[in-house]
Amino acid sequence: MTDRTESGRPVRTRHQSSQFFATPAGQFVRVVAYVVLVFGVLFGIYRFGRAMGDREVRVSNSTIQQLRTESQKISTQNAKQAATITDLQANLKKIQAKLDSILPSENTYNITPNQSLIVADGRLTVGLIGSPANQNVNINVNGKPYSVPAGDTINIALDASTACQVTVQSFDMFMAVLHATCAAAKPK
Helix, strand or coil, X not given: CEEXXXXXXXXXXXXXHHHHCCCHHHHXXXXXXXXXXXXXXXXXXXXXXXXXXXXXXXXXXXXXHHHHXXXXXXXXXXXXXXXXXXXXXXXXXXXXXXXXXXXXXXXXXXXXXXCEEEECCCXXXXXXXXXXXXXXXXXXXXXXXXXXXXXXXEEEEEECCEEEEEEEEEECCCCEEEEEEEEECXXX
């Protein structure tokens, strides 16, 4: 509601509500309303922050649980793979031992009684005569018999330029292990 003054300008009149807030009781109500409003806003912010924080905690806990599950799966896989590797290594050692017994190292030969082999790149023919005895074995090298204990070496000169060696590494009742090589003779 507006009144006009003599100059023609509108004048606003105070309403009763604005007069109430001018009184001490009204000022008290206004302060209480501001305090309630501030506390309401603060409580709303607190609840919003708490809800956001709780959501973050739930997401973090969920992520941690997923990572624990994955970690357990990986640990189980690692344990299985370690067991598999151990088994494979044991099998490899067994197979390598069998292979070494069938095919010994280079220039090493397993020879059984009354068997002959061509050794040292085809330069020598070596044969085991009968079963090995307690102290020595009887070996025929290129048609010449030798009686040799374990660890001894037979030196054979095929010609002036080639020297060969046959070493009895070990023997038992069923076979002898020989090492045979030939090399060019050293010039004097």
